[in-house]
Amino acid sequence: MREVLEGSQAVAMAVARCRPGVVCAYPISPQTHIVEALSRMSRTGELTDCEYVNVESEFSAMSVSIGSSAAGSRTYTATASQGLLYMAEAVYNAAGMGLPIVMTVANRAIGAPINIWNDHSDSMAMRDAGWLQLFAMDNQEAADLHVIAFAVAEELGMPAMVCMDGFVLTHASDVVDVPSAEDIDAFLPPFRPLQSLDVENPATIGTMAGPESFTETKYLQHMRFLDAADVIASWSARFAERFGREAGGLVARFDPDTLDRSATAPPAKWDDVTVIAMGSVLGTLQAAIEPMRAAGAHVRLVGISAFRPFPTQALRDAVGASRNIVVVDRALELGAQGVLTSCVGGALVGTGSRIHSVVAGLGGRPILASSLTAVIQRAIDGDLRRLEFLDLKEGGVPAPSLGATEVSR
Amino acid sequence: MRQVRVHGRGGQGVVTAAEMLARTGFMAGHEAQAIPSFGSERTGAPVIAYCRFDDRPLRTREPVLHPDVVLVQDPTLLVSERVFDGVPDGGVVIVNTEGDADDVRTQAGVDRPGVDVITVPAMRITMEHLGTPRPSAAMSGAYAAVSDDITLEAIQAVYRTRFPGRVGEANARAAAAARAHVAAQLAGEDPEQAAAAAVDAMEVSHA
Numbered sequence: 039m040r041e042v043l044e045g046s047q048a049v050a051m052a053v054a055r056c057r058p059g060v061v062c063a064y065p066i067s068p069q070t071h072i073v074e075a076l077s078r079m080s081r082t083g084e085l086t087d088c089e090y091v092n093v094e095s096e097f098s099a100m101s102v103s104i105g106s107s108a109a110g111s112r113t114y115t116a117t118a119s120q121g122l123l124y125m126a127e128a129v130y131n132a133a134g135m136g137l138p139i140v141m142t143v144a145n146r147a148i149g150a151p152i153n154i155w156n157d158h159s160d161s162m163a164m165r166d167a168g169w170l171q172l173f174a175m176d177n178q179e180a181a182d183l184h185v186i187a188f189a190v191a192e193e194l195g196m197p198a199m200v201c202m203d204g205f206v207l208t209h210a211s212d213v214v215d216v217p218s219a220e221d222i223d224a225f226l227p228p229f230r231p232l233q234s235l236d237v238e239n240p241a242t243i244g245t246m247a248g249p250e251s252f253t254e255t256k257y258l259q260h261m262r263f264l265d266a267a268d269v270i271a272s273w274s275a276r277f278a279e280r281f282g283r284e285a286g287g288l289v290a291r292f293d294p295d296t297l298d299r300s301a302t303a304p305p306a307k308w309d310d311v312t313v314i315a316m317g318s319v320l321g322t323l324q325a326a327i328e329p330m331r332a333a334g335a336h337v338r339l340v341g342i343s344a345f346r347p348f349p350t351q352a353l354r355d356a357v358g359a360s361r362n363i364v365v366v367d368r369a370l371e372l373g374a375q376g377v378l379t380s381c382v383g384g385a386l387v388g389t390g391s392r393i394h395s396v397v398a399g400l401g402g403r404p405i406l407a408s409s410l411t412a413v414i415q416r417a418i419d420g421d422l423r424r425l426e427f428l429d430l431k432e433g434g435v436p437a438p439s440l441g442a443t444e445v446s447r
Numbered sequence: 448m449r450q451v452r453v454h455g456r457g458g459q460g461v462v463t464a465a466e467m468l469a470r471t472g473f474m475a476g477h478e479a480q481a482i483p484s485f486g487s488e489r490t491g492a493p494v495i496a497y498c499r500f501d502d503r504p505l506r507t508r509e510p511v512l513h514p515d516v517v518l519v520q521d522p523t524l525l526v527s528e529r530v531f532d533g534v535p536d537g538g539v540v541i542v543n544t545e546g547d548a549d550d551v552r553t554q555a556g557v558d559r560p561g562v563d564v565i566t567v568p569a570m571r572i573t574m575e576h577l578g579t580p581r582p583s584a585a586m587s588g589a590y591a592a593v594s595d596d597i598t599l600e601a602i603q604a605v606y607r608t609r610f611p612g613r614v615g616e617a618n619a620r621a622a623a624a625a626r627a628h629v630a631a632q633l634a635g636e637d638p639e640q641a642a643a644a645a646v647d648a649m650e651v652s653h654a
């Protein structure tokens with residue numbers, strides 16, 4: 039049923055309908071509304087056969103998640119920003135132990151300076167933790183991705199983060215169609231753990247591995263991670279077939295003219311500027327690029343749907359013959375460029391592409407369509423530098439006016 | 448596309464107002480989106496939220512820069528907030544106030560003859576019917592009086608669904624009264640009488 043829902047509520051409903059056995063989380067903005075809603079559903083009986091565990095920190099939230107997943111329960115948690123960093127040690131352990139926990143990351147900046155607003159610094163800090171990272175471009179996809187994430191994670195025996203832009207998506211209300219419990223039941227197989235702790239058959243998960251076997255363990259984890267691309271693509275295709283809309287996948291392609299999402303859109307051409315981004319800015323880019331196309335500009339849009347594993351081949355296919363690349367990046371690799379830009383550069387190495395990094399939207403700075411249009415036009419004109427900060431105010435740090443914040447202006 | 452900006456103060460339900468407005472627009476047949484802005488999370492601090500309606504799915508996530516409609520829930524914001532900012536000619540600024548349009552322009556220090564100013568005593572109407580200072584339904588009622596973007600029926604349905612029982616009904620009455628108040632003002636009729644009649648008519652039709 040299409041209805042207007044806050045992004046967090048839509049996600050909580052989708053998660054509940056995936057029938058988790060354990061939900062364990064510690065509240066932190068901007069993820070709080072999601073776990074509040076799940077807590078409420080657990081109390082009202084809307085979420086049945088589920089243990090909702092209150093804990094005292096994010097470190098505990100991930101530790102409980104590890105325990106419950108290892109005991110064979112479908113496990114869900116959510117966090118953001120400093121909370122993700124606080125649980126970092128356990129985040130790596132969950133992946134190394136092969137536990138298919140699904141975690142929403144309501145993407146938020148990392149301090150200092152303290153900042154509660156959106157960028158991608160938190161997920162990017164965990165990019166090598168061994169978790170899948172699936173990015174939502176809107177609230178419909180955020181809800182849908184959780185269904186796909188459980189299916190993929192459980193088939194692979196690998197944890198998955200569903201990343202959605204904090205506030206920009208979590209707190210915005212949109213028209214969404216949350217998959218029904220019946221449809222999810224028919225789509226998502228029951229959790230059959232590849233391994234589970236059992237007192238009748240004692241085993242150890244996450245034991246010590248010395249220099250004689252650690253490299254091989256990591257090699258196997260790496261090979262498994264490479265398998266993930268096909269599994270993500272396959273479950274996303276099945277999702278599209280069943281639910282009649284695209285979600286997930288490795289990269290998002292967009293029709294050149296309507297800018298509608300379309301897996302069958304042709305690759306970019308040699309004279310196209312290709313704009314690459316992930317998360318909610320893709321929506322603003324759709325809105326910015328559609329009129330540019332109508333006016334004859336040669337520009338295409340490609341979204342990164344799976345940031346981990348990084349979709350090297352799918353990205354090269356979508357970029358096609360285009361060699362003028364603009365990456366709109368919501369996280370900064372200090373002293374270098376945007377974090378996504380580095381990954382795109384790695385994927386396109388040897389193609390002779392000119393890659394421009396546009397760092398945008400840090401700490402909740404709104405990304406304006408007009409600013410994006412101007413940057414893309416400069417890329418077309420050959421006037422865009424290798425690294426730029428969108429809407430950077432020159433002359434130092436501006437002081438906010440009395441009682442004001444950037445966001446409320 | 449139609450774009451709305453809501454100004455209010457922390458505690459007046461500004462974020463909820465934008466979400467309810469999005470639901471109302473959706474019920475009235477549009478695609479809809481509500482975007483809150485989060486800054487100073489203190490009771491009484493100025494808060495802004497945005498809403499968009501369109502006939503096709505909304506894509507952009509940027510804040511509303513050029514609102515066709517501005518709803519000002521608290522008249523004291525006219526002095527401190529630039530509520531006319533970005534409003535194009537032909538736009539409408541709807542203010543909860545006991546004053547008139549000239550008072551609004553004077554307090555805001557803005558002339559802008561191309562922008563319509565609509566006034567409605569939304570807080571008085573809300574206190575009369577609801578009893579708590581959350582004037583969003585009344586403001587929506589005033590909006591419905593000057594635009595086809597939303598309808599009174601959609602406002603009432605949305606509030607009744609979200610707040611079943613007394614609160615939903617009280618909001619439905621406040622919306623009807625505010626709409627009638629503004630419509631009568633624009634027609635040169637007695638707004639107080641029209642507001643009361645609209646509420647009476649509801650009670651008759653409900654009885």
